[in-house]
Amino acid sequence: MKYDIIIIGGGLSGLVAGLSLAKENKRVAIVSLGQSALHFSSGSLGLLGTVDGKAVEDPLEAVKTLPAEHPYSMLGAERVKELAVKVKPFFADAGITLRGEDSRNSERMTPMGEFKRCWLTLDDFITREDLSKYKKVAVVSVLSFLDFYPDFVASGLRKLGIEPSVSYVTTPEIDRLRRSTAEMRATSIGRQLHGKALDEFADAVMKAAGDADAILIPCVVGMDDEEPVKALRAKVGKPLYCVATTPMSVAGQRMQTQLRRRFERLGGTYLLGDNVTDGRISENGEIEYIHTVNIGDEKLVADSYILASGDFFSRGIIAEPHRIYEPVFGLDVDVDGDRDKWFDRNFFAEQPYMKFGVAVSDDFHPLKDGKTVKNLYAVGSVIGGHNALKEESGAGTAVLTALHVADKILKNN
Amino acid sequence: MNTQQTPKAYDVIIIGAGATGAGTARDCAMRGLSTLLVERLDFTAGATGRNHGLLHSGARYAVTDGESASECIKENMILRRIARNCVEDTGGFFVTLPEDDLDYQKLFVESCHKAGINAEAVDPKLALQMEPAINKDIIGAVKVPDGAVDPFRLTTANVIDAQRHGADVMTYHKVEDLLLTNGRVHGVTLRDARTGELKNIEARLVINAGGIWGHEIAAKAGIRINMFPAKGALLIFGHRVNNIVINRCRKPSDADILVPGDTISLIGTTSSRVPYDSVDNMEVTQEEVDILLREGMQIAPSLAYTRILRAYAGVRPLVAADNDPSGRSISRGIVCLDHAKRDGVEGFITITGGKLMTYRLMAEWATNMACEKLGVDAKCETAEKYLPGSEPENREEREKSHTIALSTEQLAIEGRHGSLSSQIPKDINDDAMVCECEKVSVGEIKYAIDKLHVNNLVNLRRRTRLGMGTCQGSICACRASAIMSKRFGQTAALTDLESFVNERWKGMRPVAWGQTLVEAEFSAWIYEGVCGLGNINEKTICDNK
Incomplete structure (x- = not known):
């Protein structure tokens, strides 16, 4: 099978790259194993929240202070700015409403009632700024749902001088889920909350909220698109916002579904549940074809390939006792020292392993044995040289490198 | 220093709540001694919780140490009977x-x-x-x-039985000093690990069951044990x-x-x-x-x-023979020392050496010596009486009385708590599953907090297996912490959560490759990324692991 571009990995960076290319009428295939960082999405995108342990106010300015090996530095501060302003419209086009200012960070609320810096936020998610408008806020969760912590959220509200109330609701539909103890995940609930079940949920939430000025619920609504959230907001008739839950993330699922739908509507091929096993690199340093598990012996061929396979979590890079490798092409991986050096004893300290990833040239071509692979690009967290968790930059690096590489491929043709 | 005097004096204070200390507390209490078991951290925090969990047949020692081998097989048969639910x-x-x-x-x-x-x-x-x-x-x-053999369950069962026979139990109380007057030990000074408060407790006899830490405890009476x-x-x-x-x-x-x-x-x-x-x-x-x-x-x-x-x-607390300070002739057998005879210090016994398999026998020796010294004539019954949770039952009979077979969740709970599982609250709210890997419900956690001396998530893990499964706590620890916060307050619960995550990391770090590294990375994104934890204590101290 022949494509213009094959993308390895169907998470945020793979989808953004794929969608950008499909919009320009390219024949694109995305091969996705199905597990991506979107599954633990917080409902916000981070561009750059922290540099050297210091809070960042303006991420577009702070990009200038990053070390040379950082993916943003390879893009350059000007290019980061150019790309950053495209993000909101790009997502809006896929049915995902983001809000926030391009050059100023805001703060999202966590399910533990803490505040973390973020850049753009899904329209239904609460930010610290939103909260400043309210005096009384009702925190309404779902009975037997354990991945959201209303008491902690209430404490977080109290610290802001807001008077919180905490309550739990259920509906006949949710009670059915509660009988099976393994079903009480955010995504299982989200799957049920449509139509009549959503109306019942809205009634229960309204009743529980009493005379509060605004309502916070865990993000258990809007698995596939924003419509159920809009319907819930309309029905409740009060400002209502979501707070992230621990995985599985309904918000992440929603983003993934919307991006994929838009991609497929434009004619893109999304091979879900498939895995690229290997690829052949020719004498002159170009990929000739790849193989996948499901397609078997048949070769998948493209003019360009994009590696968007993520880091350890998504199997973009894999650790063994004495080495870390990139499993598809055996690309060069930046690793410091042997296993003792990969980790810090304090779990919450900066962990060296989080910076590991494939080595790339300035134009995002990965290296193999020190030489660039000419028709292959790397995007997102498979690229080494940055710690997305500490920097609060995971979504930003994924989206910006994907937009950049897609642009580059289009220009090269 | 603010030292409080508590009025109650005991017949015997046992230091250390590993299997041996807990077993000794049970034996002493069953023989009618007024008993206090004290532990600086949690039950099983030392060697008891860090071994194979092997119910030795003794075969491993048969060639090299016939005596240990025959002790092992006897205790093996006893534990199969009295500790059915732990074996x-x-x-x-x-x-x-x-x-x-x-x-x-x-x-x-x-x-x-x-x-x-x-x-x-x-x-x-x-x-x-x-x-x-x-x-x-x-x-x-x-x-x-x-x-x-599950050493956590075994030790907990001994503690529960000691309490049923009237023993008092204090965890997170460290023996700061021995009360020593005119060459006689007559109690201990304890420091409450949570408040820092000191208190003296009197006893006619103190039994040192501190495992490798017993060396330090004996030193407080000026006694040297070559460990x-x-x-x-x-x-x-x-x-x-x-x-x-x-x-x-x-x-x-x-x-x-x-x-x-x-x-x-x-x-x-x-x-x-x-x-x-x-x-x-x-x-x-x-x-x-x-x-x-x-x-x-x-x-x-x-x-x-x-x-x-x-x-x-x-x-392992290996002990050198008294005439061999070099440690070359080390015994893996049981060492029970009457410090009156050995060192001229009255009122003090050390029980050490041995192994998890012989904990009951060690307890019996120590209690025999205690009874002799206190002039109490009572027979040891620990080899005959069932441990709590391990009373005989006929599962088939009981399953017949259920219209449907027991669920995986129920089997897991019964496996852990045996006949005590009837005490675990059950309804649609309490049945919600906190730890999905090991099937630990909200009800089981409430039960453990109420009845099993649970102060933190590590304690909870030892009592219920929460966080011991394939996710190593990445999903369930937050959930459990929210339940714990209702008892211990939010600040304490969050500090404890970070400490627990670090305790899990300590064990994962040496083997952090493949799926284990994936799990660690996933946990980091949940705890620090999604939940925003990690800033509460800049340096999370990993106590008690």
Whole structure:
């Protein structure tokens, strides 16, 4: 099978790259194993929240202070700015409403009632700024749902001088889920909350909220698109916002579904549940074809390939006792020292392993044995040289490198 | 210093709530002594919670130490009866590999028989059919009555029974000093680890069951016990690789026992002398992990591609004979010291050496000595009376009375708490599942907090297996913490949560590759990314691991 571009990995960076290319009428295939960082999405995108342990106010300015090996530095501060302003419209086009200012960070609320810096936020998610408008806020969760912590959220509200109330609701539909103890995940609930079940949920939430000025619920609504959230907001008739839950993330699922739908509507091929096993690199340093598990012996061929396979979590890079490798092409991986050096004893300290990833040239071509692979690009967290968790930059690096590489491929043709 | 005097005086204070201390408390209380069990951290925080969990048949010691072997098989049979709910009758094999000496097998079987262990050489083919995880190349196999024992459950059951017989129990109270007047120990000074408060408690007799830390406790009475800390490292695999214990039939060496326990399998151990000042912070080295894997693969090749959940190490309290300060003639047997006779200090006994398997016998010796010194004439009954949760029952009978078979969740809870599981609250709210890997419900957590001396998530893990499964707490610890916060407050719960995550990380770090590294990275994104934790204490201290 022949494509213009094959993308390895169907998470945020793979989808953004794929969608950008499909919009320009390219024949694109995305091969996705199905597990991506979107599954633990917080409902916000981070561009750059922290540099050297210091809070960042303006991420577009702070990009200038990053070390040379950082993916943003390879893009350059000007290019980061150019790309950053495209993000909101790009997502809006896929049915995902983001809000926030391009050059100023805001703060999202966590399910533990803490505040973390973020850049753009899904329209239904609460930010610290939103909260400043309210005096009384009702925190309404779902009975037997354990991945959201209303008491902690209430404490977080109290610290802001807001008077919180905490309550739990259920509906006949949710009670059915509660009988099976393994079903009480955010995504299982989200799957049920449509139509009549959503109306019942809205009634229960309204009743529980009493005379509060605004309502916070865990993000258990809007698995596939924003419509159920809009319907819930309309029905409740009060400002209502979501707070992230621990995985599985309904918000992440929603983003993934919307991006994929838009991609497929434009004619893109999304091979879900498939895995690229290997690829052949020719004498002159170009990929000739790849193989996948499901397609078997048949070769998948493209003019360009994009590696968007993520880091350890998504199997973009894999650790063994004495080495870390990139499993598809055996690309060069930046690793410091042997296993003792990969980790810090304090779990919450900066962990060296989080910076590991494939080595790339300035134009995002990965290296193999020190030489660039000419028709292959790397995007997102498979690229080494940055710690997305500490920097609060995971979504930003994924989206910006994907937009950049897609642009580059289009220009090269 | 603000030292409080509490009025109650006990017959006996036992220091250390490992299996031996808890067993001694049970025995003392059953014989009618007024008893206090004190522990600086949590039950099983020392060597009791850091071993194979092997219900030794004694076969391992048969060739080298006949006396230990025969003690083991006797205690093995006793525990199968009195601690049914803490023991799994897996059976065991001693297998001979092509590079091992098959002649050793003959000596081994003879020695087992001498010690009273029912060892039977079987056709290697039959052994492979019974336990497919064994290396296909074996040239010999001997079947022995090994099993698995859950040291957490066993110790908790002893504590519960001691309390039922009137004993008091204080965890997180460290013995700061011994009350010593005119060459007689008459109590202890305790420091409450949470408040820092000091209090003196009087007793007619103090029993030192502090394991390797017993050295330090004895020193407070000016007594020297020559202890030699021996570190043993182990690896935990992500599922039950084997259902029958696999031992290597050779002289005891590194990584030659693979034990199935509950949902996992364990390989161990290494053995190395460590400095005394390191016993509070045992870390498993990269080299030890490599040895354990390399050797373990010899007896069960599938270990090469099985996920390792974590690595940990315990310290055996080996004791040198009194006339040998060099430590060359080290005993693995039980050491029960009357310090009046040995050192001229009245009112003080040390019980040490031994092993998990002989904890009950050690307790019996120590209690016999205590009774003799206190002039109490009471017979030991710990070998006959069932431990709480292990009373005999007929499961088939009970299953018949249910219209449908017990669910996996219910079986898991019954497996952990036996006949005590009826005390666990159950309704649609309490049935919500907190730890999905190990099936720990909200109700079970409430029960543990109320009844089983749970102060933090590590305690909770030991009582319920929460966070012991494949996710190593990445999903369930937050959930459990929210429940704990209702009892202990939010600040305490969050600090504890960070400490728990670090405790899990300590065990994962030495084996953090493959799926274990994936799990660690996933946890980091949940805790620090999604939840925003990690900033509460800049330096999370990893106490109590």
